Amino acid sequence: METADVVAEELLYVEAELQDVQDQIKALLDRQEGLHKRQSELKALLEECETSKSTAQVDSSVATDDWSADFEWDSRAEDIRFNVFSISSYRANQREIINAVMSRRDVLVIMAAGGGKSLCYQLPALLCDGVALVVSPLLSLIQDQVMGLTTLGIPAYMLTSTASKEHEKLIYKSLEKGEGELKVLYVTPEKISKSKRFMSKLEKCHHGGRLSLIAIDEAHCCSQWGHDFRPDYKNLGILKIQFPTVPLIALTATATYKVQVDLMEMLHIPKCVKFVSTINRPNLFYKVHEKSSVGKVVIDEIADFIRGSYSKNESGIIYCFSRKECEQVAKELRGRGISADHYHADMDVIAREKVHLLWSKNKLQVIVGTVAFGMGINKPDGLLFIIASVNQWRHTIRRVVELGGMDFLQNVFYIIDQAMFLVSQSTMVFYENAGLQNLYDIVRYCQSKRNCRRGAFFQHFGEPIQNCNGMCDNCAYEAEVKELDATYHAKVIVSLLHEIQENDQRATMLQLVERFKVKIKELGDSIQPVSDLKKEELEQLIVQLLLEHVLKEEFQHTAYTTNSYIALGSLSKLVLQGKKSVMLEICTRRHEDGMPKSAKRGRMSGLEIKLDELRKELSSSNEGMLPHAILSTQQISILSTQKPTSITHLQKLIGKVKTEKYGKRIIELIEHYLKSEQVDDDVPGAASGSKTQGNKKQKKKHTVLIESSEEEQ
Ligand SMILES: Nc1ncnc2c1ncn2[C@@H]1O[C@H](COP(=O)(O)OP(=O)(O)OP(=O)(O)O)[C@@H](O)[C@H]1O
Numbered sequence: 215m216e217t218a219d220v221v222a223e224e225l226l227y228v229e230a231e232l233q234d235v236q237d238q239i240k241a242l243l244d245r246q247e248g249l250h251k252r253q254s255e256l257k258a259l260l261e262e263c264e265t266s267k268s269t270a271q272v273d274s275s276v277a278t279d280d281w282s283a284d285f286e287w288d289s290r291a292e293d294i295r296f297n298v299f300s301i302s303s304y305r306a307n308q309r310e311i312i313n314a315v316m317s318r319r320d321v322l323v324i325m326a327a328g329g330g331k332s333l334c335y336q337l338p339a340l341l342c343d344g345v346a347l348v349v350s351p352l353l354s355l356i357q358d359q360v361m362g363l364t365t366l367g368i369p370a371y372m373l374t375s376t377a378s379k380e381h382e383k384l385i386y387k388s389l390e391k392g393e394g395e396l397k398v399l400y401v402t403p404e405k406i407s408k409s410k411r412f413m414s415k416l417e418k419c420h421h422g423g424r425l426s427l428i429a430i431d432e433a434h435c436c437s438q439w440g441h442d443f444r445p446d447y448k449n450l451g452i453l454k455i456q457f458p459t460v461p462l463i464a465l466t467a468t469a470t471y472k473v474q475v476d477l478m479e480m481l482h483i484p485k486c487v488k489f490v491s492t493i494n495r496p497n498l499f500y501k502v503h504e505k506s507s508v509g510k511v512v513i514d515e516i517a518d519f520i521r522g523s524y525s526k527n528e529s530g531i532i533y534c535f536s537r538k539e540c541e542q543v544a545k546e547l548r549g550r551g552i553s554a555d556h557y558h559a560d561m562d563v564i565a566r567e568k569v570h571l572l573w574s575k576n577k578l579q580v581i582v583g584t585v586a587f588g589m590g591i592n593k594p595d596g597l598l599f600i601i602a603s604v605n606q607w608r609h610t611i612r613r614v615v616e617l618g619g620m621d622f623l624q625n626v627f628y629i630i631d632q633a634m635f636l637v638s639q640s641t642m643v644f645y646e647n648a649g650l651q652n653l654y655d656i657v658r659y660c661q662s663k664r665n666c667r668r669g670a671f672f673q674h675f676g677e678p679i680q681n682c683n684g685m686c687d688n689c690a691y692e693a694e695v696k697e698l699d700a701t702y703h704a705k706v707i708v709s710l711l712h713e714i715q716e717n718d719q720r721a722t723m724l725q726l727v728e729r730f731k732v733k734i735k736e737l738g739d740s741i742q743p744v745s746d747l748k749k750e751e752l753e754q755l756i757v758q759l760l761l762e763h764v765l766k767e768e769f770q771h772t773a774y775t776t777n778s779y780i781a782l783g784s785l786s787k788l789v790l791q792g793k794k795s796v797m798l799e800i801c802t803r804r805h806e807d808g809m810p811k812s813a814k815r816g817r818m819s820g821l822e823i824k825l826d827e828l829r830k831e832l833s834s835s836n837e838g839m840l841p842h843a844i845l846s847t848q849q850i851s852i853l854s855t856q857k858p859t860s861i862t863h864l865q866k867l868i869g870k871v872k873t874e875k876y877g878k879r880i881i882e883l884i885e886h887y888l889k890s891e892q893v894d895d896d897v898p899g900a901a902s903g904s905k906t907q908g909n910k911k912q913k914k915k916h917t918v919l920i921e922s923s924e925e926e927q
Pocket residue numbers: 301302303304305308325326327328329330331332333466467589590591592594616842843846848
């Protein structure tokens with residue numbers, strides 16, 4: 215009998231030890247998984263560094279591969295850039311890309327949204343004889359592009375499923391015989407993969423030596439690893455096979471290294487010249503905002519944020535998970551006086567376009583969409599903020615990076631439920647493969663008050679880390695974080711859980727918090743003096759202990775639901791034995807206005823405001839034309855400093871086409887402005903000193919918050 219007791223006791227002991235070992239193995243396996251992931255990311259990164267090094271070596275050994283050198287088409291290209299496109303100077307990489315395409319090389323371009331990818335194929339299309347074929351995934355994008363080119367006087371057409379027979383015939387004739395004035399032809403990928411007739415016409419065009427280049431826009435749609443995979447894009451590889459001598463240019467706003475490799479393989483362009491711009495958007499201020507209390511509805515906080523930070527004509531996007539959620543959030547925002555509408559794939563094309571157009575013209579402040587919204591949209595003068603739930607950061611990061619190329623976008627605001635609430639969602643995700651791990655990663659990302667928010671993005675895209683320059687909440691308010699020693703509190707929590715488990719009981723997170731409070735009271739004065747933890751800090755501590763494997767979650771299934779309980783984790787003993795200290799990062803003060811002063815926008819001068827009003831007026835009288843297409847913000851800025859009063863001067867600044875169309879109105883406006891400025895200065899006492907002071911006063915009076923133009927470069 216006695217022996218049996220001893221054996222039973224030892225068995226218990228061994229079982230407990232085994233459990234302990236198992237927990238440790240689990241923790242080690244988790245760590246191993248994380249390290250494996252990072253290992254493959256680092257390997258890919260290294261490979262990329264080596265590839266670009268060797269490409270650079272190859273490039274530099276061949277004289278013609280210096281893409282910034284002088285080329286025979288330089289002066290013609292400059293002329294078209296300025297007089298047709300009204301673009302005064304190239305942006306980063308544009309000239310080099312154009313030169314590579316003109317040198318008949320295949321090219322892969324990764325450049326932010328709004329970075330100016332279109333020019334990289336549209337300008338060569340005009341420089342070359344013949345027709346340029348452009349594949350683009352969405353009808354609305356194609357319509358936008360064709361309309362834009364047509365207003366510039368460029369013969370651009372599209373061939374889509376909605377095209378009439380007559381229209382189709384006209385284009386086919388033009389392809390086959392070179393008749394007509396066709397210069398740029400836009401098609402959806404379906405045309406390539408499904409229409410034999412189209413492909414045979416294209417073949418004839420090529421035979422006649424008239425297919426000048428092929429551009430594949432939004433090329434990431436080819437890759438299954440990308441977010442917007444389109445099955446028809448998979449068949450575009452045929453283009454290079456059928457037309458091997460025609461230069462192919464693939465363009466996208468973001469592509470991880472994996473996607474780039476995939477694209478080169480699928481499109482059969484292994485030797486392409488790659489132009490990759492960094493995913494870093496230094497103009498974006500990233501902020502993770504924790505809901506202030508569980509009771510307060512998150513929608514109130516979003517509404518408060520929008521109202522507090524932006525005026526009604528400053529627009530943004532809110533990303534939601536589901537279509538239903540989009541509709542709900544838009545409705546709730548409208549109920550709070552914010553003009554918002556939803557946008558998702560269940561709506562018909564007309565309804566979607568209507569919402570998009572209103573938003574593009576700043577007549578709708580917020581679009582609430584699923585992550586599908588945003589591909590290829592061009593809204594350089596109005597998109598200022600993006601709001602998403604932090605659980606979605608991996609889903610939305612690509613969009614954010616794409617849209618972040620627009621100089622105006624300034625604030626990315628991730629909403630997070632309180633950490634404790636977030637952890638309670640674990641019961642929903644633990645079924646998924648690696649679901650819990652992902653959730654914990656997100657919690658870790660949010661919980662940290664010191665790690666740069668950008669760091670995670672660089673890691674995601676396999677890019678070396680760059681300086682954030684205080685453009686995220688953690689970097690901006692670094693000095694306001696202090697560390698609080700919570701080792702004692704952690705010990706109390708662990709021993710409390712011991713007690714609970716020994717009594718064959720369980721505790722949920724909430725129960726644990728309550729019991730902790732009682733316990734601390736009981737211990738009263740007998741405990742060493744430690745600082746009191748606020749409720750949120752206590753919750754933060756429990757979450758941190760979960761992340762550090764001191765505690766763990768256990769799931770219990772009932773017929774209807776799954777419950778999560780907190781149990782002792784593999785490292786709990788270390789805390790009890792005093793071998794592990796626990797430090798909590800606490801914020802002493804948080805700025806709640808969304809961004810620090812350094813991230814605030816510049817200001818528009820009086821003349822800039824007038825020009826901005828003029829482009830809006832012209833846009834509403836030219837149905838469908840966006841204000842930015844009439845005058846870009848950069849052009850407005852140039853006009854307001856140079857103040858041209860003659861057509862010749864104006865033409866030098868904005869090119870021939872725009873001068874012919876809007877020159878008269880612009881000159882009138884500037885002359886009127888200069889006169890009124892003169893009058894202001896002449897009024898006695900208007901400026902009790904020099905002219906500059908008078909100007910300053912004038913500017914101040916008219917100042918509104920808007921993006922400064924230097925940042926547009
Ligand atoms: N060098 C330049 N200087 C000034 N404006 C430019 C320049 N190049 C392009 N733009 C303008 O920038 C805007 C965005 O260009 P574009 O539509 O080509 O961007 P994109 O890179 O294709 O973006 P997306 O990924 O959203 O499709 C357009 O209004 C275009 O006229």
